[in-house]
Amino acid sequence: MAVTVVIGASRGIGYQFIKTLAAEKNSTVIATARDPTALQAKVNADNISNTHVVEADLTSYSSLTAAAKTTSPLVSGQIDHLVINGAYLSSTGGMNPTDFAHNPTLFLDELHKSDQANVAGPLFAINAFLPLLRAGNGKKVTYVSSGTADGPETLAVQLSNSVPYSTSKAGGNIVIAKFAAELRGEGFLFLSIAPGGVATETLMDTSKFTEDEKAKFQSMFARMMEKYPEWKGPITPVESVKRILDVVANAKVEQSGQFLSYWGNTTEWL
Template identity: 40%
Template sequence: MATWVIVGASRGLGYEYLKTLSANPSNTVVGIARTPANVTKQLSTDGLTKVKMVQGDMDDYKSLNAAAEEVSKLVGGAVDYLIINGAYGGNNEEITMLSPTQLVGHEEQLRTEFNQAMSTNALGPLFATNAFLPLVRAGKAKKIVVISSGMADMDGMAMAGIAASVAYSASKAAVNLVVAKTALDLKPDGIAILALSPGLVTTSGSDEAYKWMTQAFKGYEPNFKGPITTEQSVKAQLKVIDNFTLEQTGQFLSHLGNKRWLSANGEGDGVAPGFE
């Protein structure tokens, strides 16, 4: 029996975690969402009756602290696995697709995108970790996973030749460093934390954006076939989560369990900017 908390569970990968994990009757699964009523309605439609939902906002540390208190009551004060999935990919696709030097004339829009991306993608996971840390300390598995992105890997982006997605990539690189520093903090307590890229996943992105990303990533892997489903991604991620150890704490890994962000066999790559 294991207790799982998924922060950022309203859609996409987060919702898929709820579906996949609750299929095992021995799991206790709690989702955190800004608007839990909407998720609860979808869970009911899908016949998923064992998932509990709690209100919490990645951009509001007070709401995350309150969510942790509520979760503690629901699960008896202990959480085995904390998955921090919520992220901001960008509200302005035009800005997302521009390279740094193409952003001249878009300074204010870029500042807005950077501020929101850093708040949600870098600070949010730190807030969530601190809020739920007492529950993780009391758990058996003692594992924290922050969903990152292959777009944050400098060598990978150099190979692919992708200069776009400046704010998103920078915020994901920032959270990787936050994870690394948190790992140093928590390793003496036997708590392992991992930054995990879920692959290029078909969720809420536009068809044109996915076509662009699929073509762009051929610079990294010429035989890349395109995005994978949320189900495929979560299944792969869970294998990595199950196998990573305290010796690997603080690392940044792909859904393949290594630092290869893109696969030629249809398993995906580092997640596309703005389309988690």
């Protein structure tokens, strides 16, 4: 039986991981959320089986270690795959670096929140669940990253916005690479994978953006479509999760530590 722990499973891509993995034969899913009651209600309403909901906060090491302790007896002390999906998406997504010229406090505050979840978070989560991963057979860790954390893509499409978020996701990728380097001899597969442009509530809700920020995003999407003329816009969480899991399934241990797109390469991010 394959056991997967999904950190940050309450909505969007994280919730789709639950639905996809729980539907697989001989599969058990541990789904974590800061509000386990709300997530359990969704799981019950959707009749998702083979799933246990556990409380965990990605920014709290003590919360994650407690979640691992709760998880252990549910899965006989071993898991095969740890998926780290939870993240902090800065409210300054529409701002470019120079937009912070006269507001350094805002930048530092958003960078701190981003780093807590997107850099410290994966380190905390992996360390908390590492004993269960070591006891399992899969030894896989997947960090859901972002194409905005890729340097060449940033230059090619002029992705000048989302500075705290992109910076922290790049930091998270390095954390994953560091774990891969340290534990190389133990047969682990650590991967950072960008999920593509996904039609989640967070991405599609433009109500929180100013007209200037909306214009910047429209310009960015135009440049994306220029580089990717075949791109039809954001994909569904169903398609994104399927592709991510396909990349993990087809990856070799020798690739541990890499940052890949949901196509399994480092050149196509949409």
